[in-house]
Amino acid sequence: MMFMPTLTCLRSRICVPRAVSSSTVLMFRRCLHSLETAKPASARPLRSSAGASTGDAESALLRQGSECPVSRFRSAESPQRIDDVVAAEVSAAPSSSCPMEGSTATSGNSVVDAIRSQWRIYCQLSKYKLSSLVLVSAGFGFFSAGGSLLSVALPSLILGTGFQASSANTLNQLLEVKQDSVMMRTRKRPLPTGAVSPRAALGYAIASAGVGSALLFAGTNLVTALLGVSTIVLYAGLYTPMKMMSKWNTWIGAVVGAIPPVMGYVATQATSADAWAVLSTDPAPWILGAVLLFWQMPHFYAISWMCKKDYASAGYKMISVTDPASTGSASLRNTLALFPVSFAAVAVGMCDPWFAATSSIVNGYYTWKAWSFSRQFGENAEESTRDQAARSLFKASIMHLPLLLALLVIHDNRKTKESAKNDGEAKDPDE
Numbered sequence: 001m002m003f004m005p006t007l008t009c010l011r012s013r014i015c016v017p018r019a020v021s022s023s024t025v026l027m028f029r030r031c032l033h034s035l036e037t038a039k040p041a042s043a044r045p046l047r048s049s050a051g052a053s054t055g056d057a058e059s060a061l062l063r064q065g066s067e068c069p070v071s072r073f074r075s076a077e078s079p080q081r082i083d084d085v086v087a088a089e090v091s092a093a094p095s096s097s098c099p100m101e102g103s104t105a106t107s108g109n110s111v112v113d114a115i116r117s118q119w120r121i122y123c124q125l126s127k128y129k130l131s132s133l134v135l136v137s138a139g140f141g142f143f144s145a146g147g148s149l150l151s152v153a154l155p156s157l158i159l160g161t162g163f164q165a166s167s168a169n170t171l172n173q174l175l176e177v178k179q180d181s182v183m184m185r186t187r188k189r190p191l192p193t194g195a196v197s198p199r200a201a202l203g204y205a206i207a208s209a210g211v212g213s214a215l216l217f218a219g220t221n222l223v224t225a226l227l228g229v230s231t232i233v234l235y236a237g238l239y240t241p242m243k244m245m246s247k248w249n250t251w252i253g254a255v256v257g258a259i260p261p262v263m264g265y266v267a268t269q270a271t272s273a274d275a276w277a278v279l280s281t282d283p284a285p286w287i288l289g290a291v292l293l294f295w296q297m298p299h300f301y302a303i304s305w306m307c308k309k310d311y312a313s314a315g316y317k318m319i320s321v322t323d324p325a326s327t328g329s330a331s332l333r334n335t336l337a338l339f340p341v342s343f344a345a346v347a348v349g350m351c352d353p354w355f356a357a358t359s360s361i362v363n364g365y366y367t368w369k370a371w372s373f374s375r376q377f378g379e380n381a382e383e384s385t386r387d388q389a390a391r392s393l394f395k396a397s398i399m400h401l402p403l404l405l406a407l408l409v410i411h412d413n414r415k416t417k418e419s420a421k422n423d424g425e426a427k428d429p430d431e
């Protein structure tokens, strides 16, 4: 049975998700009520900031070269004690090494300052860095399917997907105000600080979803628009509440991140019938989606390890919190899955045979980093090397995706075949 999220407002006037079947409208109404009566977290003292949303957290992690929020484990532990160590970390006060998002407060009082401040608030609600990555992956799908730079579908895809992603990210923050207020990384987001009201954020989310879907429908096709709507539902309606329930949430999150390149791919089709035909006959969009899916898993697992204390303090059931000992092996399994996915790209004629070799080099490097991480859960592993291996896997993930996508472009067999065909026709038009 599928879980439908709803929110129960506790006596503490805080919304927490639980798994019952109920309407999403009811969920938001209850949440709005509780949030509006709750005291904003801005009243609490906040520390200095360095990032915003997952995207900002990632940049901050790279900059700092440090674990997300977590002080290092105190000493080497035997593998049997990993859970104990995490539990001990959870109970300890969070350290200041966690990347945090910037304040939305402004110092000036001019109209320009006010507009700038509002702009920043809505950028933060949209998680603009994460949304930009979503747009890049949708654009990649579009060009991979042979989409033209001059096509009207391209601006529709970019703007439509951007609005939909903004909507999904705002709904996610509306549902996580309590958790975001607790986590060092997210406590300065506009909703926890009270910089924006839940009602305004909800209005923004609904308007963005409407505008984005209309743009996609008008400029591309219905299938692309519906894929985007399903992504919003999956992210806000399933992934977000599942973070509080099960370590399997990461799979749903990875599916969410895998859909935008598929949207880009089918956005090249003028009609819904053609888009549907592409989805049901062409393996290429599925392969692109699978690349994104299996790339994200070790990426998120590494982040989950680096941020385990922050996640635990907010009550998130990330793998690093509920099943820490399997974080390494789960990362390794998913990097290994990238090999058959890459070979499939050759097998279906999407890429030339050299892609099997070149992709194996970059997939091999990513796998090696995941393997190194998984080895740190063995008998003689030390906490410091385990944390270091997680950071190293995270950095490898940042390098891996652009490299693999570049190789997909370099080895694109369909473009080579197409130009060979065009050359042949140009030489002998009567044939």
Ligand SMILES: CC(C)=CCC/C(C)=C/CC/C(C)=C/COP(=O)(O)OP(=O)(O)O
Binding pocket: 053, 054, 055, 130, 134, 161, 164, 165, 168, 169, 172, 228, 231, 232, 235, 239, 252, 253, 254, 256, 257, 260
């Ligand atoms: C077309 C469309 C609607 C695209 C949306 C794509 C999208 C929102 C991808 C996000 C993927 C993801 C799991 C992010 C982490 O969220 P998180 O909640 O773990 O991050 P947080 O801790 O920073 O809040």
